[in-house]
Amino acid sequence: MCVMRNHERLVALYYAALLAGAAPLLLDPHCTQRELAHFLPLVRPRLVLCDADRRDVVRAALVLGGDLTDRDLITDDQLDQFTAGHHGDLEHFQPAAVAEDARAVMLPTSGSTGLAKAAEITHSALVRQLPSLWSHDARFPRPTERALVTSTAQWMTFTNMLTTCPVYEVTLVLTPDRSLPTVLRIMETYKPTWMLLSPASAADVAAAAPPALRCLRRALLTGAAPPPAALRGLQRAAPSAQVLNSYGMTEAQGFVAHADSDTPLGSIGKIYNIFKYKLVDEDEKEVALGEKGELYLWSDCIIKRYVNNEEAYKESVAAGGWWRTGDLFTEDGRGNLHFVARKKFWFKHLNYQISPEELEQVIGSVPGVREAAVAGCARGAAAAVVAADGRRLRRADVHRAVNEAVSEYKRLHGGIAFVTSLPRTHTGKLDRAACAALLQQLVDSGQCC
Structure with missing residues (x-):
């Protein structure tokens, strides 16, 4: 570890x-x-x-x-x-x-069922993924000179870059300090020609517009669906670069698609040919062109297991071995996919995936809490908390419990609101969509703090 x-x-x-x-x-x-x-x-x-x-x-x-x-x-x-x-x-x-399908690396991956799981990444999948980042480049080796990556080790992009760059003879630039001033200084010093960025980081770098961006030839945005303004802002700051949207996931052991120069703005482009894919409705029937559906993937690149968590793995696999991504897309007539929304309950903040169930478990451990629901808002995770009968709760106690238990990005930056009850479905389960809508109302009205 x-x-x-x-x-x-x-x-x-x-x-x-x-x-x-x-x-x-x-x-x-x-x-x-x-x-x-x-x-x-x-x-x-x-x-x-x-x-x-x-x-x-x-x-x-x-x-x-x-x-x-x-x-x-x-x-x-x-x-x-x-x-x-x-x-x-x-x-x-x-x-x-080692056998080609032997475990090479284990990476944490968040889901909708609580604490993170450990995905098993194999040697064979790392080899299959080697060309994916460079599939639109004509030069081998050295499709680019220097690649700057700010991903930390838990991200699949870190593993992809550390395995790919030596094979393609690309100099890889990393830094332990990922703050914007340091990243800008690194860019000025080493003048990367290729960058991998989250949409939030892209916006920060574009706003600073360092002279080194003029050396950039390609920038890939990944980790979340970038707003068109982020793509356009980085393109203005780096006029010589291709600024492309991309899509990948740990369970695919790397990238699944990234846009090309003629891909419509905001699209992830076409799915790589190492994957079979389909978009399906709630009944797992394929949707028509242009209709919204969940992306299902099939490939030897899809993980074969979560470490010591067979139940969670089985929940993610549909009939025929198709992997449920939990992401909704539409497909246009040229085969380009356009992101619509995340189907699963977890949400992202600062490019990190957050499981509401994990936070709800922590909040539920606070004396006096009967139940809680967590959802995402612009500031981060927010919680609606129901107190046990006759108990008085303080926001400070809930915040303290959460802050001691989880990483900073998971904390309740969206605030806490105390409510008398939570919305439920007819089966008695939490109605997640209604809970998210309720929390957004509480945030907008200033009751979440």
Whole structure:
């Protein structure tokens, strides 16, 4: 298990594990104690590697979530000691022999059923995905000179870029500090010709409009559906670049589509030919051209399992092995797909996927809470909370419980509102659409704070 920022030691560990046949679980460097403790018994790591300033958090998680001890915890400043005595004879080094469908990497992926799962990424899928990012380039090797990636290790894009760039002889630029001033300084220094950005990051970079953007030849936006203004803003700031929308997911072990230069603005373009796909309605019947439907995928690139979570995997697979993406699209007459909405309950904030059920479980642990519903708003997650009979609740207590349990991006930045009841379906389950509408009303009226 690796809990590290994007520095050279993490990159070295990534390649070392890949070539040794040891599959690392790559986690966000700012995971909380609770989130780490969730993964420890799930993947049962032999070693946990982390940045030195995360040692106390990880050590506390070891107590809660596993039978590992301090002897199995290695910080980045201890790696030289850890590797002492091992030879460095690269000329005679041989990678470990592994089956092509063996596990290469494990990555966390959020869903609609609570805490994150661990998706199993295979060697064969990483090989199949090698050309996907460069499918519109004519030059091999070195379709571009320098690629700047700000994804942290938990993202599939990080793994895609670390495996792809050496094969295509592209210099990969990473930085442990992902703040805008640092990213701008990195751009000025190394002048990337290719960038992978979230829509929010694209807007920030475009607003700053550093001179280095004139060196950019292609920018891919991924992680969320970008508003047309984000695409146009980056295009104005980087007039020599192709600014393209893209679509991928961890369960597809990489990218599924990205637009071309003649793709309509906002479209994700055509699905790669390593996937079969269809758009279906609620009855899993294919919809007509131009009609809205959920995207189903079939490919050898689709994961075969979540680690030690067979039930969650089965829930995501339809008859015939089709993968339910949970995303709604329409298709035009040229085969370009246009994103409509997310069908699943989870939502995104700052390009992170957030599970409402996970937050509801935490809120429900606060004394005096009867039940809660969480949905997304422009500021982030918001919660409607029902108090138990005769109990008085304070927003500060709920915020404190959530802040101690989850990462910063998951916290209730949209606020908390106390309500007497929550909308339900005729079967007694929470009516998620009605809950989201209620929370939006509470946010708009200023009752969520």
